[in-house]
Amino acid sequence: MEAGDHRTSGRRILATLAGGAALIASLLAAAAVERPSGTERRGGRVVIGVSGDVSSFNIYTATNAFSQEVDDLLFLKLADEQDDFKEGPPTFRPSLAKSWEPSPDGTRLTFHLDRRARWSDGRPVTGDDVLFSQRAASSPEVSWVGRDVKEFVADVLAPDDRTVVYRFTRVYPYELMDAVEGNVLPAHAYRDVPLAEWPKRSFTSAPVVDGPFLLKKYERGSLIELARNPRYMRAPLPNLDSVVFRIIPDETSLVNELLSGGVDVMENVPAVAVRRIEADPRLRLVRVPDLSYHFICWNTARPPFADARVRRALTMAIDRDAIIEALLPGTGRPCAGPVLSFLWAHDPSLRPLPYDPDAARALLKESGWEDRDGDGLLDRDGRPFRFDLETNQGSRLRADVAQMVAEQLRRIGIEATPRVYEFGAFIDRHEKHDFDAFVGSWRESTKVDLKSAFHSASREGGYDYGMYANVELDAVIDRARATATTEAARVLWFKAQAIIASDQPYTFLFERDRMNAAPRRLGGLRMGPRTAYAGLEHWYWEPESPPGKGNAR
Structure with missing residues (x-):
């Protein structure tokens, strides 16, 4: 990342905040609609460069977002989410289910499966497959990371094969x-493995699928090759013969491969590479809002972070605008809380705490932190204010954030030492609550639900790594999750955001837009906030004259 130290004026901040909603609305609209123009053609291969591997081809044992993206190309859902979540919860279009309807009292949903849906081995997709998958999704033995979404599902029945x-x-x-x-998932392909055994299995193959693509080849840590599924219910889609994901962990190497033609598509281009890609006449950049925000999590079980005044002071001592200007120029926005600014439940009246080192020093003094021995560091009860600020290998952005935060905190007498851990060790330390603070990011679902990261019930077995607890917040979250209407839920989520913003269990740093790179000749793109690969079955190569060999893979 570029590492300048440019400050943003107050006037510029206000302009950014005021213009952000309009920009995001235009990005959502643009991302949703790139339609074929009649020149669409079948065939060819697309090579996509990615920095990490899948963890499993079984979605219920997968542990990262990329696995979900790939699994979505292999296995269908009952319905597909749309990117219309600005005014309310998203709508859905038919997928395995051709239609559905609620019961008059609203406690039941009946789905009718599409008769065209078949597994790649020729068997029909039936209600038995849905029931089997629901059991896996809600099983404590499997312990799927998304299991909480099934909390209010009482049971699932299949009156017949198609209902x-x-x-x-x-x-x-x-x-x-x-x-x-x-x-x-296909019950007949997975049923022989007891659910209790699933977490112990690697699931490095997917022999039976119903999505647009088949898994043709998998080389761990190297490549994933998908091929057209001839039994896909929406044949003749997909347009492409095959899609290859090349795994290139080093960001610089990945950008070089994109520019040399070794890969066709790259998601989440780093800011430092944007100008080089813009200068390449073969390539274009597709900008979409990113469903993530970056933050610093404070371990509230450890002093001094147990004191909300200290956490607020730390936030006010961090110049987030300078961080954004240096690391995410033109694509980053300060965030004030845990609900992304383009989601329906975001409170637009919520503002980030200001950058105000003097106010931060006053709050710290009120909390007992002063430089009593003249060594330049604040101290209390004979102990200097110093801590470790952790992040993970493989994220230059987070490493740069940690360095800048450490420099800014030093100016008010706090010593933060950046520490970089291998990703597995990084997560392990969080789950054991064995840390002072860390720079992290959450990739959010479009379902607004703050329980997993901020409810006290999530301190063990959830994602409340900082051991934050607030009885009032717990009650608000519980009510918001159970309320019957969107409007009532919105009021409660606004209240929850206000409580969290006041307590500052996180310093909320920024949200951002992603810049995805693709060839100008690649049509049918529907890149959106949830994934760059939405509608990948519609991608196609436009003809070139004379035909070049770079894309005739």
Whole structure:
């Protein structure tokens, strides 16, 4: 990342905040619609460069977002989410289910499966497959990372092969979203492995699928090759013969491969490479809002971070605008809380705490932190204010953030030492709550639900790594999750955001837009906030004259 030290004026901040909603709305609209123009053609291969590997081809044992993206190309869901989540929860279009309807009392959803849906071995997709997948999704033995979305599903029935009925314990806005979350797996291909054994299996193959692509080849840490599924229910899609994901962990090497033609598509281009890509006449950049935000998590179980005044002071001592200007020029935006600014439940009146080192020093003094021995560091009870600020290998952005934060905190007498850990060790330390603070990011679902990271029930077994607890917040989250209407839920989520912003268990740093690179000749793109690969079955190569060999892979 580029590492200048440019400050943003207050006037510029206001302009950014005021213009952000309009920019995001235009990005959402643009990302949704690149339609074929009649010149669409079949055939060819696309090579996509990625920095990491899948963890599993079984979605219920997968542990990273890229696995979900690849699994979505292999296995269908009952319905597909749309990117229309600005005004309310997203809508869905038919996928395995051709239609669905709620019961009059709102406690049941009945899905009708599309008769065209077949597994790649020729067997029909049936209600038995849906029931089997629901059992896996909700099984404590499998312990799927998304299992909480099934919390209000009372049971699932299949009156016949083509009908599935979900029954809920209560009426709430996310019934459809929760019912269809999780891919449908072929029961006959997975049933022989007991659910208790699933977490111990690697699932490095996917012999039977129903999505647009088949898994043709997998070389761990190197490549994933997908081929057109001839039994896909929407044949003749996909347009492409094959898609290859090349795994190139080093960001610089990945950019060089893109520019040399070794890969066709790269998601999440680093800011330092944007100008080089813009200068290449073969390539274009597709800008989309990113469903993530970056933060610093404070371990509230450790002094001094147990004191909300200290956490607020730390936030006010961090110049987030300078960080954005240096590391994400033109694509980053300060964030004030845990709900992304382009989601329906975001409170637009919430503002980030200001950068104000003097106010930070005053709060710290009120909390007992002063430089009593003249060594330049604040101290209390004879102990200097110093801590480790952790991040993980493989993220230059987070490493740069940690360095800049350490420099800024030093100016007010706090010594933060950046520490970089291998990703597995990084997560292990969080799960054991064995850290002072860390720079991290959450890739969010479009389902607004703050329980997993901020409810005290999530301190063990959830993602409340900082051991944050607030009884009032717990009650608000519980009510918001169970409320029957979107408007009532919005009021409660606004309240929850205000509590979190006041307590500052995180210093909320920024959200951003992603810049994805693709060839100008590659048509049918539907890159959006949730994934760059939405609608990949519609991608196609436009003819070139004379034909070059770079894309005739």
